[in-house]
Amino acid sequence: MLKKLIMVCGFGVALYACAPASKTNIDAAKLYKTHCVICHGIDGKLGINGAKDLTVSPMTFKERVNNITNGAGTMQAFKDILSKEEIEALAKYTLTLK
Ligand code: HEC
Secondary structure (H helix, E strand, O other): HHHHHHHHHHHHHHHHHHHHHHHHHOOHHHHHHHHHHHHHOOOOOHHHHOOOOOOOOOOOOOOOOOOOOEEOOOOOOOOOOOHHHHHHHHHHHHHOOO
16 A cells, blocks of 8 residues: 555655656747747747737637647648647747747
């Protein structure tokens, strides 16, 4: 019983220790520069090819994730190019653009 408890705790600690580390490996600003700047611009306002101004977009985090994953209009879907974690990091990043 005690052994089991220790194992569960150990696993919990490992998860806790690994989760933030794997998140910080994603450089959202760099990903944004690589994949998004051509249409949205470095500040999100460029609007090339009908791209929406990301600084005034009313979209929520979830909607942004969906938009980046599946694409919209002339914006391509990124689900085959970026991981779910990268897309989430980018959605969060676009929310910080001012
Ligand atoms: C080929 C040009 C292009 C690229 C590259 C591109 N976008 Fe877009 N993006 C668009 C267009 C066009 C729209 C508007 C789509 C529509 O008509 O609803 C848009 C819309 C969005 C929206 C929703 C804004 C809103 O209010 O409708 C988000 C968020 C977004 N893009 C994020 C990104 C991110 C993050 C990347 C990089 C991974 C990216 N885009 C790359 C063209 C692009």
